[in-house]
Amino acid sequence: MATACDIAMKQKQPxxxxxSPVVAIENLRKTFVSQMVLNGISLSVNRxxxxxxxxxxxTGKSVLLRLIIGIETPDSGSVRIHDQEIVGLAxxxxxxxxxxxxxxxxxxxxxxxxTVAENVAFPLEHHRRDMSRSxxxxxxxxxLAEVGMEGDFDKMPxxxxxxxxxxxxxxxxxxxxxxxxxxxxxxxxxxxxxSGEIDDLILKLQRERQMASVVVTHDLHSARTIADRLALLxxxxxxxxxxxxxxxxxxxGFVAEFLKQL
Amino acid sequence: MLSVVNSATGLVNGFFEWFGNLGIFxxxxxxxxxxxxxxxxxxxxxxDEVGSKSLPLVAMAGAAIGxxxxxxxxxxxxxxxxxxxxxxxxxxxxxxxxxxxITGLVVCGRVGAGIGAELASMKVTEQIxxxxxxxxxxxxxxxxxxILACILMLPLLTLGTDACALLTxxxxxxxxxxxxxxxxxxDGFKGATFNAFLPQTFKTAVYGLIIGLIxxxxxxxxxxxxxxxxxxxxxSVVLGSLFLILADVVLVKxxxxxxx
Numbered sequence: 360m361a362t363a364c365d366i367a368m369k370q371k372q373p374x375x376x377x378x379s380p381v382v383a384i385e386n387l388r389k390t391f392v393s394q395m396v397l398n399g400i401s402l403s404v405n406r407x408x409x410x411x412x413x414x415x416x417x418t419g420k421s422v423l424l425r426l427i428i429g430i431e432t433p434d435s436g437s438v439r440i441h442d443q444e445i446v447g448l449a450x451x452x453x454x455x456x457x458x459x460x461x462x463x464x465x466x467x468x469x470x471x472x473x474t475v476a477e478n479v480a481f482p483l484e485h486h487r488r489d490m491s492r493s494x495x496x497x498x499x500x501x502x503l504a505e506v507g508m509e510g511d512f513d514k515m516p517x518x519x520x521x522x523x524x525x526x527x528x529x530x531x532x533x534x535x536x537x538x539x540x541x542x543x544x545x546x547x548x549x550x551x552x553x554s555g556e557i558d559d560l561i562l563k564l565q566r567e568r569q570m571a572s573v574v575v576t577h578d579l580h581s582a583r584t585i586a587d588r589l590a591l592l593x594x595x596x597x598x599x600x601x602x603x604x605x606x607x608x609x610x611x612g613f614v615a616e617f618l619k620q621l
Numbered sequence: 622m623l624s625v626v627n628s629a630t631g632l633v634n635g636f637f638e639w640f641g642n643l644g645i646f647x648x649x650x651x652x653x654x655x656x657x658x659x660x661x662x663x664x665x666x667x668x669d670e671v672g673s674k675s676l677p678l679v680a681m682a683g684a685a686i687g688x689x690x691x692x693x694x695x696x697x698x699x700x701x702x703x704x705x706x707x708x709x710x711x712x713x714x715x716x717x718x719x720x721x722x723i724t725g726l727v728v729c730g731r732v733g734a735g736i737g738a739e740l741a742s743m744k745v746t747e748q749i750x751x752x753x754x755x756x757x758x759x760x761x762x763x764x765x766x767x768i769l770a771c772i773l774m775l776p777l778l779t780l781g782t783d784a785c786a787l788l789t790x791x792x793x794x795x796x797x798x799x800x801x802x803x804x805x806x807x808d809g810f811k812g813a814t815f816n817a818f819l820p821q822t823f824k825t826a827v828y829g830l831i832i833g834l835i836x837x838x839x840x841x842x843x844x845x846x847x848x849x850x851x852x853x854x855x856x857s858v859v860l861g862s863l864f865l866i867l868a869d870v871v872l873v874k875x876x877x878x879x880x881x
Contacts, residue, residue, distance in 0.1 A: 450653070464754075531751075
């Protein structure tokens with residue numbers, strides 16, 4: 360039976376019926392040296408929902424993800440995860456919140472001295488010390504099978520393709536059963552077939568796990584496939600936020616120009 | 622004139638900023654390293670990396686130093702008719718001065734560059750960010766373990782350097798003027814106390830702290846691709862060696878005052 364929160368979530372009405380958004384960003388600003396990268400961004404993501412953040416290169420999309428997971432600190436504004444403010448939180452306290460989050464980096468960021476299986480086992484070894492070695496091995500096998508990499512356990516990251524590295528990165532991001540999944544350019548640099556496979560994989564994982572996801576991409580086709588809502592950034596500011604139909608119906612010049620790529 | 626003042630101000634600011642950042646980094650490492658969970662497995666891996674893998678190199682350096690001191694000491698002592706002082710000269714030169722500093726510099730070259738380049742490479746490929754994103758404290762996992770391994774291993778490596786230097790120094794002397802090893806050791810350590818040698822050996826733990834801290838700091842603060850990695854490795858060795866020698870000045874004075 361669906362809870363009030365699930366219904367509110369399906370109706371995309373965060374905050375209604377006691378269902379607060381999983382990720383809530385308010386008036387976020389970030390400057391590097393003298394360049395304003397993000398200027399007053401506000402967003403929210405609910406459980407089971409996928410938000411795609413679009414925009415041209417260098418508009419602060421990746422910085423937004425890094426602010427959500429606390430790798431970067433904003434100049435001002437608020438980032439709340441499950442109603443917990445994370446800005447200014449101590450590293451170890453932040454660690455507890457990060458256990459609920461999975462992050463796929465743009466270039467996968469696999470540990471190059473570890474094998475594929477060791478990469479996926481890494482978070483488990485540190486946070487699931489109650490697991491026996493064989494349980495951990497089984498979990499790694501299951502995660503790699505989930506992303507279609509079951510035959511490549513002992514390969515080094517340098518021996519596999521970019522698309523395969525992203526799959527392994529995704530398996531690693533899922534290792535601790537996160538409630539929030541952050542994906543930084545999951546299809547960047549991949550051929551159309553590999554991009555489609557990654558999109559299908561993300562959709563499948565979303566159906567099965569009901570995570571709140573934020574996907575940063577400049578691939579509009581991919582965003583349209585995997586996201587429930589889209590947010591378009593330009594020069595650090597939010598241009599529009601809504602469904603794909605909302606974007607199509609918009610009369611903002613930049614939105615129309617951006618949609619031309621379809 | 623204004624540009625000279627500006628660049629001088631920039632240099633002074635950069636100098637204080639560097640030390641400020643090093644202070645913050647050291648505090649973060651101390652806080653992370655002193656609180657559980659402890660990264661025992663990584664520490665053991667680093668002890669092997671810093672200790673066992675540096676041993677052949679410091680042993681060779683020690684062997685060469687032993688021969689050099691032996692040749693120089695025999696020549697100088699002969700000129701002053703003090704050949705009987707040879708064993709004590711060799712033992713004191715190696716154990717009090719050359720052994721610790723040579724070990725420090727050799728380890729700084731091998732381990733400092735290695736740590737600096739490894740962490741810098743991890744930083745520019747976002748692997749350190751990935752560790753942080755996996756809710757693992759990189760100061761605890763990467764920095765505290767490497768620094769502690771350097772602190773623990775430097776005194777042991779110094780003992781290895783000292784042993785090799787004494788052995789080859791005695792051997793070089795024996796080739797010219799036969800002297801039993803037993804006699805050499807007996808004459809060399811005559812009247813010596815632990816205070817004469819132990820502080821000099823254990824001061825290398827401070828060298829280890831400097832080598833590990835500078836290399837981890839340089840590595841984890843890196844920006845800017847392959848060039849940044851190269852710069853981190855170079856700076857780890859250059860700054861590590863420089864601070865090590867400067868620290869030695871202070872440590873020697875301190876030991877002379879406290880253990881005289």
